[in-house]
Amino acid sequence: MKRVVVAVTGASGQIYAKSIIDKLAKLSESGEVDFEVIFSIPAKGVWKEETGLDVPKSDECSYIVNNYDFGNRNASGSNCSDSMIIIPCSMGTIGRLAAGTSDTLILRAADVMLKERKKLIIVPRESPFSLIHLRNMTTLTEAGAIIAPASPGFYQKPAGLEQMVDIFTDKILDIAGVDSIKKRDRWGD
Numbered sequence: 001m002k003r004v005v006v007a008v009t010g011a012s013g014q015i016y017a018k019s020i021i022d023k024l025a026k027l028s029e030s031g032e033v034d035f036e037v038i039f040s041i042p043a044k045g046v047w048k049e050e051t052g053l054d055v056p057k058s059d060e061c062s063y064i065v066n067n068y069d070f071g072n073r074n075a076s077g078s079n080c081s082d083s084m085i086i087i088p089c090s091m092g093t094i095g096r097l098a099a100g101t102s103d104t105l106i107l108r109a110a111d112v113m114l115k116e117r118k119k120l121i122i123v124p125r126e127s128p129f130s131l132i133h134l135r136n137m138t139t140l141t142e143a144g145a146i147i148a149p150a151s152p153g154f155y156q157k158p159a160g161l162e163q164m165v166d167i168f169t170d171k172i173l174d175i176a177g178v179d180s181i182k183k184r185d186r187w188g189d
C-alpha cells in the first residue's frame with residue numbers, strides 16, 4: 001500500500017490541502033493508501049480563514065500528526081513514506097527546507113525524503129517570486145524535489161473553482177504515485 005505524508009503550511013491555497021486530504025481519507029477508507037497529515041502552526045490560522053472550517057484534530061482524525069512529534073515514523077529514513085506533498089508551501093518553509101534546518105517534523109520529514117531520494121512534491125504559493133525564493137526552489141530542485149506550482153491548465157475548461165482545484169490535486173496525487181486516483185483525460189488520448 002502506498003504511503004503518503006501531506007504537510008500543510010501557512011501559505012494561501014488551503015483549499016488545495018483540503019482537497020488532497022479529503023481524497024486521501026476516502027482512498028484510505030478503502031485500504032488503497034496509508035497517509036498522515038502535518039499542519040504547521042501558521043497553516044492552522046490560514047486554513048480557518050480560507051476554508052471557514054476547524055483544523056482537523058488528532059483525537060478525531062487518526063491521520064493528524066503533531067508538527068513537533070520527532071518520534072513520528074516520518075522523522076526517520078528507516079521508515080519514511082513513499083512520497084511527501086507540501087501543499088500549499090510557504091516561502092518560509094521553502095527557505096528553511098533549502099537551509100536544511102529540520103526543526104519541525106514537516107522540515108525533518110521533507111529533509112528525510114531528500115536524503116533517501118524519495119519523492120518530495122512542493123506546491124509553492126507566492127506571487128511574484130523574489131530572487132531568494134527562486135534560488136531556494138532551484139536548490140530544492142537540485143536536491144531532487146519536484147516544484148509543482150498551483151498553475152492549473154485551462155484546456156480542461158473547468159466549470160469553476162472547485163473543479164479547477166479537483167483537477168490540480170488529481171495531478172499532484174498522480175505525481176505522488178497514488179495510482180488509484182482516477183486518470184483524467186490526458187492530452188492526446
Ligand SMILES: Cc1cc2nc3c(=O)[nH]c(=O)nc-3n(C[C@H](O)[C@H](O)[C@H](O)COP(=O)(O)O)c2cc1C
Nearest residue numbers: 009010011012040042043046090091092093125126
Ligand atoms: C492569510 C495569510 C496568507 C498567507 N499567504 C502566504 C502565501 O501565499 N505565501 C507565503 O509564502 N506566505 C504566506 N503567508 C505568510 C506565512 O503564513 C508565514 O510566512 C509563516 O511564517 C509561514 O510559516 P510555515 O511555513 O511554518 O507555515 C500568509 C499568511 C497569512 C496570515
